Amino acid sequence: MRGYDEITAFLGEWGPHQKLVFFVLSLSVFPNGFGGLSIVFVGDVPEHRCSIPRNLNLSEAWMNRTIPLEQERGKLQYSKCRRYRLDVIVNLSETFTEPDSFNMSEVEQEPCLNGWEYSKDQYISTIVSEWDLVCNNDWKMPFSMSIYFLGVLTGSLFSGMLSDGFGRKTVLFGTMAVQTGFNMLQVFSPNWEIFCLINFLIGFGQVSNYVAAYVLGSELLGRKSIRVTYSTLGVGISYACGYMFLPLVAYFIRSWWMLLFTLSLVGLLYIPLWWYIPESPCWLLLKGRVQEAKTILQHAAEKNGVTLPEMLFNDIELDDIKDKNVKSFTITRLVKNSNIRGITIINLIVWMILAVGYYGLSLNTPNLAGDDYLNCFFAGAIEIPANIAAWLLLRRLSRKFSLSGSLFFGGIVLFFIQFIPPNLSILATVLVMVGKLANTCAFAIIYAYTAELYPTVVRNTGVGVSLMASRLGSIISSYVFFLGVYYEFLPYILMGSLTVFSATLVLLLPETVNVALPDTIDQVQKMAGFKSVCCNRYYSKKNETAGENSMVVI
Template sequence: MRDYDEITAFLGEWGPFQKIIFFLLSLSIFPNGFCGMSIVFVGGIPEHRCFVPGNLNLSEAWMNRTIPLEQAKGKLQYSKCRRYRLDVIRNLSEIFPDPDSVNISEVEQEPCLDGWVYSKDQYMSTIVSEWDLVCDDDWKGPFVMSVFFMGVLVGSLCCGQLSDRFGRKIVLFGTMATQIGFSIVQLLSPNWEIFCLLNFFVGFGQISNYVTAFVLGSEFLRKKVRIIFGTVGICIFFAIGYMALPLIAYFARSWRILLFILSLSGLMYIPMWWFIPESPRWLLTKGRVQEAEAILQHAAKKNGVNPPMTLINELKLEVMENEKKQHFSVIDMFRNRSMQAIGVISLLVWMITSAGYFGLSLNTPNLHGDDYLNCFFSAVIEVPAYIAAWLFLQRFSRRFSLSGSFFMGGGVLFFIRLIPSNLPTLSTALVMIGKFCTTTAFSVLYVYTTELYPTTIRNLSVGVCSMFSRLGSIISPYIFYLGIHHEFLPYILIGSSTVLSAILILFLPETLNVPLPETINQMQKIKGVSCISTRNLIS
């Protein structure tokens, strides 16, 4: 019996219909780039120090000495979280008009009891300056992004089931509306707690939109175009959206204005409803043959070809075949010892890769130089990274391409601590190389995982791996939070874990020029691992 790809072969591989689908679904990912990374500027940390009330009647000389100096990142600067006791300073100022005649460093210090003063040189306002997410509350900034990734995790778990039940198209546009709608509502957040809650739903909508667009494109496009779509199409449009973020943020220095401008991108989704059809594959799984046929007839008309007269009969046979397919669960990913080894390595590598990618992306404000340029370069570097991933997939071994990318990406991060402080540009360059390699590896990892697992559990396996990657993204904001205590510790953690991934990948089987496995017993095995089945294999 012919499968769906054979039945629809008359449409060709790259006609006008496929080009429209490719472009529109890729374009639908554009807002994900700047909405997903907007916390870099929405949660930016302005220069700040303790507020000193003006009713103390201190002279300018004494006012300038109320904040202690401390060593931070190799230089002397005003403390951000402490001040000298103001009652003592006031008494001293009445006795000694000249503060240089007093050893102020011996005066007792106190926290910023009257709040903080924030510099407006870079930001007019951020959620940090509006709700004082600094000093003892500085953990709340990274937590905002962790909550976003918690929403991404839940969205990863739900979007597949939702799209399988209600359809790809309605979930695609519904989650687009969720992402943009909650971004708009965030503008009205009265406090940090409400902002976090809304950020959860923004994350939920974003990943569901991304995954559903990826699945819809994969079901419309044939094999060669499908690989380009998954590695270059939607990924580059994500990167373009990411590049637009610092450009918009440069002119919109208030976090509310920035979110409002980014949310306006949702208007571009509205006309897409009439140009992106439902997946015929999904319609067939629901027995809706007439609707699937109508979409294929429309596609044939767009491509200037004539559909076969037997089309509807073959579609009905495909429906019957779908009804015979067995259902599988997560347990089937770990049927035997070889699959258990492949599964554990895959889950661990996905989690490490996600933590590294988002850790490096969210760290751009901590790099030397201009924050806006650093963020822009971090986005630009993704374009050649996705192209490199596509070239690797076309020409080279999956295993060694992935392992090499991991090894180089992790290795360069170790050298950052060796760079002299008078060469900050070189440190930034090494971070960008690490970001390039991690992005390349992430893109290759998607395709490699789909080739490792058989058709019967392929979507399930990629979904579970993607879920574990969200655990990595949840902890990623706190990786660079550790930099408060040790400047180079985050790079050491990401570098060492990435190199570990490079080693683990070498234990997996090669999939280049190997036929995709259809059943579990056709799946390749790890050499040296005993493959005693824990239950009968389904052929």
Template structure:
């Protein structure tokens, strides 16, 4: 059978049909920018200390001294997880004793936060941390939520390709977009940490699956000269747009439930795309559905103002293709020979390194000096020049040179950032955000 690109060359490379598919598929990635990093604000940890109930019968002076002080980042702050025994303080208060003068507080026993915590509302009105008290003994639960999201991403990565091969790129794209939007919506009504976390796993599965499906669908529909642009400046920049919108939403919506709802609703705008985005003609041909593939190509020709041939795909060629023994493949084929096994292992190591660098730095933006919303926005904005540079490198340099130089630069920045004095906040922020975008460029399909 003739090459697909040769058969469909009459459509051109950048007509109205190709532009429509390019921008619609790229736009469908915008919600992925929300979900991938949203946990930065959904699970934000505000300043907190033990709650001292009004029933403790403490004078205002003893109430002010009920929380021990500790050093943090060179400054003295209230303890987050301990308080002085309220029964002892109430006894001192009833006797009219003065803290520090009559009573040495260092000799008073401490107790955990038996009455819960008081949270600062300067940055967040509410997060899942303040909702379910994920602090102190339970402070491991908030990071676990992020890990569970990426467990979903891992599972989705394994199954999305097989599902799109079996059921079609378009079907998997829209089912997983619905999965991402639907389960995000259900998260808004979570009644427990466990419910939120289980739903987050499913959101992660949908998030990566629709990303992969859109990526594959676009590369199969678009021509050779447009595929690199689509996979870099298209899909990736629209992901960055979603990422940029995240801190803007979070800045104006400080409660986690309303924020999550606001981030979920834009996914509904993708519903009309079902009637506009076609199935991959390449996939239809691989399934022997020649007539459906021809209808899509003829429609594309009409949109481009081109009169296509009456017969695009020769049925005899398709019969010859189908008569050949179809060879089945599985993931084990990636380990079958020495050469492909080496490439597979190297790719796995590279992707692990890149993902740890990118998401580790991106998810750490609240811990940087300065405003967390500004830091997150800058981290997203700087992705755009990174993608443009990566696109230029893909056009001009061999892949291995581009990849190795980007990784070397990223690793060097991580090493030398330790030499920046901690009081130079701007330099630290710039170095961290720049380094994460270096890893961004490494994620592209070199």
């Protein structure tokens, strides 16, 4: 019985139709590269100190001494959250002409009761200076990003259902409209709470757009090797270009609301793509819209210069396509069987750690030595060789060792950043970029690897649950570099250790390269490379009690 890929094999593997689909769908991912990471500049924290009222009749010398000096990361700096009590300072200024003649350490301190003054050297405004997200409210900035990733998590839960219910193309453009519209609306946020609410909706739309583009490309590009190229070079490099586009725009636009508005306008440029991206014929067949599917396949055949077969498919083959795509197993099937349970647990841990590392490194760009805009640009540019490396590894080497090796290398690099002396801070920045390259490469590999680990009957469910785990990791990532307040290198130590740990876990997974994709759960049980130790011991003991010499492995 022919499947959908065999039915559409007459189109060829890499004709004008496939090339056009590859290009325009890759292009649709471009806004995703800067959408979620715009907070790097929109939410950056400018230099700030307590605001001092100008009507206090203080001399310039006394005004300069109203802010206490504090040690921060080995440097003596003006306090960002405290000031000396102003009523005491005014009284002292009437007694002492020069503040140096009095010991200021004896003066009581107070919080910034009159707000803050923010440096305009780098930014005209950010959401931090707009709504005073500093000192006791400094938790609100990373929370703004966590809210975005919570929207991404929610979108992950519903994007598949939306795509299956309304069509890949409809959801792709519908969610692109959601991103563009709410990005424009976010510019007019009257307060931080409304900004966060809209950020949630933007996150929901963005991941649904990404998933729809990924699924649509997988269904329109027939051959497996082309799909791998699309998921790494196509989607990955387009995303990286969007990432690199962000600092270029942010360099010239230093106001947070103007930056968001300018980035949102990019979405309007994608309206013409509606006439170039077809709906998935596979989805149309599943919905019984056979004539529409034939029309799209006829158009594709004409583009490729081939003839549409007189008998494209019959009713039996249509029923077979529907049967293969029915979700006959629930999420519980991922944990009921010992072998799949082990694969699922390891996948969840590895995906979560990967997301913590990727977004943690991406969001930490402003804290690196050197120019913020160049660092962000390099962080995006490094993803291009990372995706090329992932593509080459997927084509030539073992999935398991490629993923484990990338994770191990990235983790070791991040862990050793703590040993770089302060006078070589640029070297530390270089190591961060190398760690991000390895992390991005691993992320590209794990998409393909996870899909190959699960059998057909639970493949969509397995990949979907893994993606949800990564969304939880991205929510946590917003606070990872918050730990740097306690110790500068603690975030790198944490991420490096976790990444090396995940590299070890990957070695327990079965290999999938040059192995036929499993269709049933029974076939997964026969895959070599992973055994559930606890279950083996249990069944071995049970068999010994029964007088059997062999051990049953499930």
